[in-house]
Amino acid sequence: MMVESASETIRSAPSGQNGVGSLSGQADGGGGGGAGAAGTAGGGAGRDAATGSDSNGEMSPAELLHFQQQQALQVARQFLLQQASGLSSPGNNDSKQSASAVQVPVSVAMMSPQMLTPQQMQQILSPPQLQALLQQQQALMLQQLQEYYKKQQEQLHLQLLTQQQAGKQQPKEALGNKQLAFQQQLLQMQQLQQQHLLNLQRQGLVSLQPNQASGPLQTLPQAAVCPSDLPQLWKGEGAPGQPAEDSVKQEGLDLTGTATTATSFAAAPKVSPPLSHHTLPNGQPTVLTPRRDSSSHEETPGSHPLYGHGECKWPGCETLCEDLGQFIKHLNTEHALDDRSTAQCRVQMQVVQQLEIQLAKESERLQAMMAHLHMRPSEPKPFSQPLNRVPGSSSFSKVTVSAADSFPDGLVHPPTSAAAPVTPLRPPGLSSASLHSGGPTRRRSSDKFCSPISSELAQNHEFYKNADVRPPFTYASLIRQAILETPDRQLTLNEIYNWFTRMFAYFRRNTATWKNAVRHNLSLHKCFVRVENVKGAVWTVDEREYQKRRPPKMTGSPTLVKNMISGLSYGALNASYQAALAESSFPLLNSPGMLNPGSASSLLPLSHDDVGAPVEPLPSNGSSSPPRLSPPQYSHQVQVKEEPAEAEEDRRPGPPLGPPNPSTSGPPEDRDLEEELPPGEELS
């Protein structure tokens, strides 16, 4: 009652008085509220959380490289030893052809042609098609690689032999040198392989990785090829005390095949850390059955990962087999445990490892790029800069990290991006919207609004839910989101609270603080209107008001903005504006199943639709909506708020006007709303 406009006038007053200065504050320690009450504050600045420490074992690029080399050396050494002990052939061909002479038969032809990005491919092709395509290419590439590997291997063999001899004749040092040379060669080879693969990978063939890797895995038991090595690759992924959230991860993995690069990026890196294995004695009987994989993937009894299209997919094989039985037989005879198989297996292993490493590097680069472009404040891992966060600092968006201090769920990691070794805690989604924005504007501009809360939230919804990370949205936008998510677009204060705690792990702490903030925001912003209800009071959103606040953020004049709004392709809109619009409304991010790759695409259009709705009311009319406005849901939503500015008073009297959907909104056709419709409520 009587709320009137008082607030406005009052508001302006203080600002004048206080002046602005006093920035020097920094307060914290001193300033404090003096003797002030601070009763509830109790814990005081409990929220600081300043812990910049991340528990994620990250590796610097340098480390990574080092690591990688170590790996290679190890393998090489092992290889060497094995060969040395196993073979004693006299072949003394002094095939001096040093490795350096090796030419990579990389089929450039294959990669350069269509440099389609995975995304593009996805857009053009349907998932099934895509998969088929990928498989084809994989096979092709594999063939090539295999041929190449064969040659390499022969060379290596020769070299080994010579080395052996040399070793017998010369002192250890010499041998050491040779070994070194050999290792280098190996390394080189690896590099080449890696490059080749990488290129392919860039074309969207990443999927190859999982598949390939899983292939040998499953054969191992049968072929009995030093199985322990490979499984480790995969085992490691969940190794460090990962709870039971594997399900998610597996999902992610499985999806990689067809999913977006984003997904694959997310999934793959987590496989890389395990590298710490030592190559094993070959023929190791103890089999760490990779059951997890095979079972989860569930190869139907009638299929075999190494068998497809009627032929054996063993590297370099291609033998045709009529049926599985025959194939198995073939597998056991041709690819039994022998040096060759073992070597191939190792090579494959290395390939995978290299890929993983490369992947990690690439994703790190991506992160850096994104960080640079301000898609997300997160610094991948700039030095260990403690990210000092000023006690009182608000920087909602800025400090997306901070979580480390308290893990509500242990190692919650964003399910989607799960544990990329290189990426610290931080929401995975880079809102697709922000991606295509690319526009110049945007810079750090609207940190708050930069990412359309809708998609951002939807994409990282799981993440925020579990990670104790402060969401990069303002209270106002969150509140609005909460309200808009409900069928009738209204919530009681308490329900809002609940939404906050339900959706964000972060808000399960410091309740006194943020609740106060929520309340404060509700009353402060004109865009939140309180509606008396029989049950009490509920809060609704006045979209128009909410929208109104925006303009100031924009560089241009408000009017200009409005014009822009009314008719332009989104493409033309500058990023921040776009973001604002997108943020303006969004539904359905609550459906938990939205995290899959598909969601991204489905979200986008949605936000655009949203764009239409909130915008349109500005001009004048309020009925017709832009053609693109497909979902009717919003239109009414808007209508409800249509005249609230003044209508507010009308509503206030409350009782008479059915509070819930006073006007038109009767048939909110939102999808998920069935839940709360109980008629009892509205009328009562």
Next chain:
DNA sequence: CGAACTTTAAACAAAA
């Protein structure tokens, strides 16, 4: 530098 926004903290008042 200043305006516009946010976030925190806290004092109060009215309702429940």
Next chain:
DNA sequence: ATTTTGTTTAAAGTTC
């Protein structure tokens, strides 16, 4: 009498 819900002020931080 307490707790909730709402309003307001104040102060400090950010961004542009």
